[in-house]
Amino acid sequence: MMIQFLALVRKDLKLFFTDRRAVVVGLLVPILCGSFFGYLFGGQKGTTETSKVPVLVIDQDESDISRALITQLTSDKNLDVKPSTPDAARDVVRKGKATAAIIIPKDFGRDAGQAFFSRASKPELDLFYDPSHAPELSMVKGILTGAVMQTVSKEMFTGRSGREQVNESLAQLDRIDMAPQDRTALRDLLNGVKKWNEQRESSETLAQGEFSGGLTLPYETRDQAITSGRNVEYNGYAHSFGGMGVQFILFMGLDVGIALLILRQSGLWQRLRAAPLSRTVLLGSRAVSAALIAGFILLVLFGFARIVFGVHIQGSFLGFLGVCAAFSLMTAAFGLLIAALGETVEATRGYSIMATIIMVMLGGAWVPTFLFPMWLQKLTVIIPTRWAIDGLDSMTWRGLGLSSALAPIAVLLLFTLLFGALAVTRFRWRAGE
Amino acid sequence: MLEVNRISKTYGKLIAVNGVSFRADYGETIGLLGPNGAGKTTTVSIIAGLLKPDSGEVLVENKQVQGDTDPVKLKIGLVPQDVALFDKLSARDNLTFFAALYALAGARAREAINEALSLVGLSDRAGDKVEAFSGGMKRRLNLAAALLHDPQILLLDEPTAGVDPQSRNAIFENLETLKKRGKTLLYTTHYMEEAERLCDRIVIIDHGEVIANDTLQGLHKLLPVTNIIAVELDNVDGFVPERILNLPEVKTAELKQNTLRIGVHDLSRGAPGVLRWLTDNGHSYHRVSSDQPDLETVFLTLTGRSLRDT
Numbered sequence: 001m002m003i004q005f006l007a008l009v010r011k012d013l014k015l016f017f018t019d020r021r022a023v024v025v026g027l028l029v030p031i032l033c034g035s036f037f038g039y040l041f042g043g044q045k046g047t048t049e050t051s052k053v054p055v056l057v058i059d060q061d062e063s064d065i066s067r068a069l070i071t072q073l074t075s076d077k078n079l080d081v082k083p084s085t086p087d088a089a090r091d092v093v094r095k096g097k098a099t100a101a102i103i104i105p106k107d108f109g110r111d112a113g114q115a116f117f118s119r120a121s122k123p124e125l126d127l128f129y130d131p132s133h134a135p136e137l138s139m140v141k142g143i144l145t146g147a148v149m150q151t152v153s154k155e156m157f158t159g160r161s162g163r164e165q166v167n168e169s170l171a172q173l174d175r176i177d178m179a180p181q182d183r184t185a186l187r188d189l190l191n192g193v194k195k196w197n198e199q200r201e202s203s204e205t206l207a208q209g210e211f212s213g214g215l216t217l218p219y220e221t222r223d224q225a226i227t228s229g230r231n232v233e234y235n236g237y238a239h240s241f242g243g244m245g246v247q248f249i250l251f252m253g254l255d256v257g258i259a260l261l262i263l264r265q266s267g268l269w270q271r272l273r274a275a276p277l278s279r280t281v282l283l284g285s286r287a288v289s290a291a292l293i294a295g296f297i298l299l300v301l302f303g304f305a306r307i308v309f310g311v312h313i314q315g316s317f318l319g320f321l322g323v324c325a326a327f328s329l330m331t332a333a334f335g336l337l338i339a340a341l342g343e344t345v346e347a348t349r350g351y352s353i354m355a356t357i358i359m360v361m362l363g364g365a366w367v368p369t370f371l372f373p374m375w376l377q378k379l380t381v382i383i384p385t386r387w388a389i390d391g392l393d394s395m396t397w398r399g400l401g402l403s404s405a406l407a408p409i410a411v412l413l414l415f416t417l418l419f420g421a422l423a424v425t426r427f428r429w430r431a432g433e
Numbered sequence: 434m435l436e437v438n439r440i441s442k443t444y445g446k447l448i449a450v451n452g453v454s455f456r457a458d459y460g461e462t463i464g465l466l467g468p469n470g471a472g473k474t475t476t477v478s479i480i481a482g483l484l485k486p487d488s489g490e491v492l493v494e495n496k497q498v499q500g501d502t503d504p505v506k507l508k509i510g511l512v513p514q515d516v517a518l519f520d521k522l523s524a525r526d527n528l529t530f531f532a533a534l535y536a537l538a539g540a541r542a543r544e545a546i547n548e549a550l551s552l553v554g555l556s557d558r559a560g561d562k563v564e565a566f567s568g569g570m571k572r573r574l575n576l577a578a579a580l581l582h583d584p585q586i587l588l589l590d591e592p593t594a595g596v597d598p599q600s601r602n603a604i605f606e607n608l609e610t611l612k613k614r615g616k617t618l619l620y621t622t623h624y625m626e627e628a629e630r631l632c633d634r635i636v637i638i639d640h641g642e643v644i645a646n647d648t649l650q651g652l653h654k655l656l657p658v659t660n661i662i663a664v665e666l667d668n669v670d671g672f673v674p675e676r677i678l679n680l681p682e683v684k685t686a687e688l689k690q691n692t693l694r695i696g697v698h699d700l701s702r703g704a705p706g707v708l709r710w711l712t713d714n715g716h717s718y719h720r721v722s723s724d725q726p727d728l729e730t731v732f733l734t735l736t737g738r739s740l741r742d743t
Binding site: 003008010011014015018267271274276277278279 | 478481482483501502503504506507509511513514515516517518519521522526529530531533534535536537538575578579
């Protein structure tokens with residue numbers, strides 16, 4: 001029986017490698033996709049500037065504060081700030097050419113100054129935004145908050161309008177509804193600021209002193225990427241090549257299933273079935289050849305990623321091979337399952353492409369799973385591709401040991417058994433049965 | 434050698450094969466004849482072990498095929514209706530693969546492959562990819578692939594479908610060689626002339642049932658006429674063929690374009706009477722020939738339908 005089994009496997013491999021153009025395309029496409037996604041997600045290593053977020057600003061206030069705010073925003077390296085008008089800004093944002101537009105309303109500087117020290121109503125900044133850029137909007141809002149705090153506080157403590165605001169606030173203090181002890185404390189604070197401003201006016205040195213920058217965040221972060229070791233940079237290509245490898249190997253598994261479905265309707269299948277071959281040999285050989293091809297594709301992809309992008313197996317090499325082998329087997333079983341459950345070729349192709357895309361998407365091949373909502377992150381543990389990608393990540397850039405590969409390998413092998421058992425029991429040995 | 438005993442197979446409400454029985458001896462060629470959908474391929478599939486019959490049995494040298502790996506399968510070679518080859522592989526690679534399915538490897542496989550290629554006349558093209566072959570060459574290689582394990586029974590499911598006359602003749606010659614070697618051939622076709630040329634006995638199957646099983650001579654005896662006189666008339670305007678049925682020797686009459694085909698039992702008595710009647714009734718003619726009715730006529734007689742129209 002071994003002669004037959006080996007002949008069947010050899011035939012599949014020969015057919016695969018005979019079509020050299022298909023082999024090249026089959027490898028080139030995941031390499032291109034992996035390179036592209038790797039470049040986007042951390043493959044730039046700080047050598048290339050990321051694109052700035054386009055933001056429009058409409059200054060209807062034209063106060064010292066609004067001008068200072070615009071200057072502050074313009075100086076931020078993450079923003080590309082341009083002046084505009086409300087109508088033009090709305091149009092540009094709608095067309096997607098700007099992520100957001102900030103309207104600084106008339107009297108914003110004055111109202112913000114008043115609100116800075118008292119319970120006066122806060123002025124509103126209108127913010128138009130492109131809903132398809134929600135993550136960038138969060139960043140713009142964060143930068144805007146910091147800039148407003150800095151410019152308003154600076155003006156309040158050191159600027160001309162700030163002095164006027166303090167005087168005005170002191171004058172209005174008795175009319176504000178607040179507890180007597182709070183009023184006293186606030187009056188002391190405002191008088192302190194007034195006195196500080198008067199001293200600053202009489203001293204040129206103090207005018208350029210330490211508070212000339214306004215209120216800023218009272219801390220800075222020291223960022224350290226935790227990778228496989230100290231001084232080992234995160235390589236975004238490791239994840240992207242793993243993800244794209246998983247995706248395109250699943251598509252290869254889909255092709256195996258469809259090809260088996262087509263084969264079942266052909267004379268070749270009759271010839272195979274007429275020979276003294278067990279069903280296990282027929283399907284098992286197909287699974288083994290598909291797994292070998294899948295393993296070959298994975299190894300070529302990571303070989304390319306190593307040579308061109310310096311992706312190293314920072315963790316256990318044995319674990320890496322184990323995850324590759326387990327995923328390859330799972331893909332082969334997935335292909336057999338497609339052939340077993342498929343009715344017509346056309347319908348099966350549609351269903352299985354949908355299933356493959358869902359598995360790839362939820363497995364984190366396109367975007368890392370930590371970006372998913374928490375409930376979805378928990379749900380995706382039932383998706384085999386999630387284990388494959390996590391396993392490959394663990395063995396590549398995370399640099400974890402063999403023990404971290406054991407769970408992904410075990411889960412992938414369980415899926416292999418499940419899919420394989422379903423395929424063997426549900427396989428229709430003759431078209432139309 | 435091969436015994437098919439009352440096999441039946443249904444797919445849902447469709448009765449594909451219903452109580453089909455026949456037998457074939459060593460060196461005998463049996464024609465399994467019937468229109469498309471008659472149940473020929475289902476019968477062949479059951480004999481090859483691809484399908485399990487709902488009832489009945491198939492015996493090969495008194496043994497029933499049991500299970501996928503039954504060694505009895507080694508005695509059967511199947512030539513499927515489709516060309517069952519890998520286009521991207523060479524002829525030799527194809528045959529090496531099919532030989533391995535029957536556990537043939539090494540020198541034994543090479544010997545079997547060379548012999549099969551030689552028989553079908555493709556030795557000089559052994560290294561070429563199948564995709565470069567003509568339809569006829571593919572059909573011959575399709576036949577060769579079934580011969581590698583030297584089966585005693587060869588099941589041929591319309592092996593000449595879609596090939597040119599020259600390739601068809603080449604395949605017939607191959608089959609005649611195999612027949613001389615004592616192989617048992619079961620030849621499925623809906624081409625009457627192929628069955629007439631090759632087969633010792635013919636099993637006619639229709640709607641899943643055997644409607645005749647006899648030698649060619651035996652089948653001819655079922656016909657109302659044993660000879661056909663074909664007369665090409667100069668003018669057929671107003672000619673009514675049924676009028677000639679009044680002659681006692683004439684059994685059938687049919688006019689196709691300007692050719693009158695008349696069925697008689699005794700040619701020596703029937704022909705003079707027919708020609709005299711035509712002259713007496715003012716129907717001139719320019720050509721007369723005689724022929725024996727073919728299997729098409731047999732099928733028509735048995736079923737009331739033409740084989741290729743069904």
